[in-house]
Amino acid sequence: MNEFEELLNSVGDVKVGDVVSGEILTVEGDQATVAIVGTGVEGVLTLRELTNERDADINDFVKAGEVKELLVVKQIVGKESEGANVYLLSEKRLAARKAFADLEGKEGEVVTVKVLKDVKGGLSVDFNGVRGFIPASMIDTYFVRDTKKFVGEEFDAKIIEVNAAEKRFILSRRAVIEEESKAQRAEAFANLHEGDIVEGTVARTTDFGAFINLGGVDGLVHVTELAHGRVKKPSDVVKVGETVQVKVLKVDEEAGRVSLSLKATQPGPWDDIDEKAPVGSVLDGTVKRITDFGAFVEIFPGVEGLVHISQISWERVENAKDVLSVGQAVQVKVLDVKPAEERISLSIKALTEAPARKERSNDSGNAAQGGQRRDAKPRAPRRNTKPEYTLPETQEGFSLADFLGDDFDINNF
Structure with missing residues (x-):
């Protein structure tokens, strides 16, 4: 040849x-x-x-x-x-073939992958030359809208499925996060106790409050526990990523819930209220609420006192809404302070001069009669109920003859 x-x-x-x-x-x-x-x-x-x-x-x-x-x-x-x-x-495909062969039967193992690009429905990743896919639902514990931010990153992912014949390689980042969170969660619950003051990071805000990441578990600060005053939007009080100190109100490991309070770690508006608003002091305030029995006026953030309807004006007030309106600025005088009950009694009319009392006017006809009313009848003399008797001055006693005189003859009886 x-x-x-x-x-x-x-x-x-x-x-x-x-x-x-x-x-x-x-x-x-x-x-x-x-x-x-x-x-x-x-x-x-x-x-x-x-x-x-x-x-x-x-x-x-x-x-x-x-x-x-x-x-x-x-x-x-x-x-x-x-x-x-x-x-x-x-060379790349040979490495991928070998890697696929090595991956078969290793479902459940955790490997480090690199994100190549974001594709429809998820992320395309590389592991030892093998192209894998992480579905969007398996990227994190919550739905991720912006998948582009992961491009170029390296992280651990759990192998879900390997099929060399179909070149199918599915992984999950969420599974790794959940397993790590489970261990952290157990540790966090073991270290959380009611009454503790702990540090956390604001994870997200909702209409009803803010979730605080405590390192393994998220606790909820209800909107009523965000501040001592009224809160319209939780995002007005805290921002995502902000570090805060919170008090643990309740721990329910079985339900996986932790109730927290932010306002409990802050000075209360009623602290030293008897010094800030002593009886007799005059303060500026804002009408916050109006009821049938009066109006509540905010004199300090989170501190409202009651102006009873009888303390609004010297004139008779049938309805407080006829005189006051929500948001109106007013001056009030402190009548009473009860710090333990968080109650303050206020007055608006106390800051105004009381009107002079009107005297009763008499007409000229009555004046001529010495001040008596025209139709008044003269009072009848008091009627004696018992007869009046005059005792002799020289005698200590008296006899029946003293009353009958000469008409009295004992022989006639």
């Missing part, structure tokens, strides 16, 4: 899917010319078949004279081959 026949026979020894040894002949641009050792056949190795990094330099991966183990991807037909048998070779 001559040399030409041996060359033809050697071509048949190279098949798509084979793993061959290739010697780098030349490197030009983003590809290298490779001689498949022992065959007399050449191949092409491009930068794309060496790495997933698009901006990489091919010279960092191959050098002339270097021998590499490569995978035969396909036979190149066209102008590039110029009629010769040239094959596209790949």
Whole structure:
């Protein structure tokens, strides 16, 4: 057999899917010319078949004279081959094949992956040359809208499914986070006790409060526990990412709930209220609420006192809304302070001068009669109920004869 026949026979020894040894002949641009050792056949190795990094330099991966183990991807037909048998070779795909083989049966294991790009429905990641996929629902414990922020990052993910035949490689970052959170959660609940003052980070805010990350567990600060005053929006009081001190109100490990209070760690508006608003002091306030029995006036943030309807004006007030309105600025005088009950009695009318009492007017006819009313009747003299008797001055006693006189004769009886 001559040399030409041996060359033809050697071509048949190279098949798509084979793993061959290739010697780098030349490197030009983003590809290298490779001689498949022992065959007399050449191949092409491009930068794309060496790495997933698009901006990489091919010279960092191959050098002339270097021998590499490569995978035969396909036979190149066209102008590039110029009629010769040239094959596209790949180092990256060979690594992926080996990695897939190594991954089979390793579902459940945690590996470190690098995010290549965000794709429809999730993230495309790389692990040892194997292209994997993390669905959007498996990126985090909550739905992630902006997946682009993960591109270029490296993190741990749990292997969910491996199918080398279908080149299917599914992973979950969420599973890793949940397992870590479970361990942290157990530790956090073990260290949380009612009454504790702890530090946390505002994780998110809602209409009904703010969730605080305590390191393994999120606790809720209800909107009523955010501040001593009235809170319209929790985001007005705390911001996401802010570090806060909170008091533990209740721990329910079975339900996985922790109730917290932010206002309990802050000075109360009623502290030293008897010094800030002593009886008799005059303060500026704002009408906050109006009821049937009066109006509540805020004199300090979180401190409201009651102006009873009888203390609004010296004139009779049927309805407090007829005189006051919510949001109105008023001056009030402190009548009474009960710090323990958090009650303050206030007065508006006490700051105004009481009107003079009107005297009863008499008409001229009555004046002529000495002040008596025209239709008044003279009072009848008091009637004596018992007869009046005058005793003799010279006698200590008296007899029946003293009353009958000469008409009295004992013989007539």
